[in-house]
Amino acid sequence: MSMGDRRLDVLRAIVEDYVLTQEPVGSKSLVSRHALGVSSATIRNDMAFLEEEGYIRQPHTSAGRVPTNKGYRLFVDRLSKIKPLTAAERRAVHRFLDEAVDLNDVVHRTVRLLAQLTRQVAVVQYPSLSRSSVRHLELVRLAPGRLMLVMITDTGRVEQRIVDFPADVSDEDVLTLRSLVNDKLVGVRLTETPMEIQALVDESSPQLRPAMTTLSTVLLETLVERGEERIALAGTANLTRHALDFSGSLRPILEALEEEVVLLKLLGEIDSGATLRITIGEENDIVGLDGTSVVSTGYGPAGSVVGGLGVVGPTRMDYPGTIAAVRTVARYVSEILAQN
Structure with missing residues (x-):
């Protein structure tokens, strides 16, 4: 025998009543609560079929029936109506x-x-982070030779790192570094940044290369290695x-x-x-x-x-x-x- 629409309706009613009351569901209560259009004897036959197929079970003698995990799965798979939020x-x-x-x-x-x-x-x-792209990179001077790197992603995550340079970096160089890293990395997926970061070092002027090398190391740690x-x-x-x-x-x-x-x-x-x-x-x-x-x-x-x-x-x-x-x-x- 196959699972017909009426038996699905009976299963649906059992699930709904059990979720609501936490009490085993009997045929009489199904008849009184749901417009199933059949007698309690027919519903008992349907419940016997559902129990035999493993969709419902009897928790103890002389009790109604409760859904099994198999019954919940069928209920969810055949769910035709989602209860909308008000x-x-x-x-x-x-x-x-x-x-x-x-x-x-x-x-x-x-x-x-x-x-x-x-x-x-x-x-x-x-x-x-692995699914995010760079929205903006900011460099903030904290002290001579020390900057804070702030990365903002397109998903709103904010990551901060301290960058310690071997020598002081002038205000003009900070502005140049900020402009270079944003031009190269904004809009780039974080997983695709390593090659772009290496290019930043390769393309830097000899004067700026030591600072860019230091900054690129922290950039890699921030953009790539933060995998958690x-x-x-x-x-x-x-x-x-x-x-x-x-x-x-x-x-x-x-x-x-x-x-x-x-x-x-x-x-x-x-x-x-x-x-x-x-x-x-x-x-x-x-x-x-x-x-x-x-x-x-x-x-x-x-x-x-x-x-x-x-x-x-x-x-x-x-x-x-x-x-x-x-x-x-x-x-x-x-x-x-x-x-x-």
């Missing part, structure tokens, strides 16, 4: 993110907002709201969420673009997180993808609402980056 919620999201003063503020506001909207654990990856990714996390306390959804202790989940490499893996490869990614239960092959679901997507300006964001929660998750929140927040963050 107009008031969308305005609040826009206003809250628009008030951010810099990239750090954008990220911290985003992760707090996602945690509040979904009542789950929220994770936001800072824009990846940064992650922001919020809402871990929300796990306690769902403690009954997790068998055993919350400790393995909390320990896993402390590892940045785990969080990056949860967000998935951002090479996949802004496509929504949902992993359920055992699909998360990270120790301690096989009882969770993750909803994530990429974000970035003008259709590019520079980072990822998402939420982690129990498999008994409001998937339509969570998907809407993740998509909406990602879209607004992308718009903010495009404006900067």
Whole structure:
């Protein structure tokens, strides 16, 4: 027997009721709560089929049924309606993110907002340096022979480095160095800067070459060697709201969420673009997180993808609402980056 539309409707109703009530769902409650257009006997037959196929299970004798991870997966794959945020919620999201003063503020506001909207654990990856381009390089004199190099990327990240020269550099030479490095590097992807930096040294005048050689070393460290990714996390306390959804202790989940490499893996490869990614239960092959679901997507300006964001929660998750929140927040963050 194949899975028909009515059985999908029954599964959808079971998932929705169980997410809402956290109580096993019986045929009588399905009849009373949902306009399925069939008798409770027919629904019982459909539930028997769904149980036999592994989409629902009976947690204990004489109880209703609850979805399995396989059932949640089918529910998500066949999801036809995403619960949109209300107009008031969308305005609040826009206003809250628009008030951010810099990239750090954008990220911290985003992760707090996602945690509040979904009542789950929220994770936001800072824009990846490897996917960023140089917007501006500034040189600021601090003392004789010492300058501060400030790099601003097109994604709003700001990196600062101290440059110690073997001899003092005149104000005129500082202006020349600033002009040369900006002419050569602005608009260049960070991963493509090493050859341009070498060209800066080769093309410098003999008088300026020692200073440019020193500066190029720090430029390489700033533009190329800063490979670590940064992650922001919020809402871990929300796990306690769902403690009954997790068998055993919350400790393995909390320990896993402390590892940045785990969080990056949860967000998935951002090479996949802004496509929504949902992993359920055992699909998360990270120790301690096989009882969770993750909803994530990429974000970035003008259709590019520079980072990822998402939420982690129990498999008994409001998937339509969570998907809407993740998509909406990602879209607004992308718009903010495009404006900067």
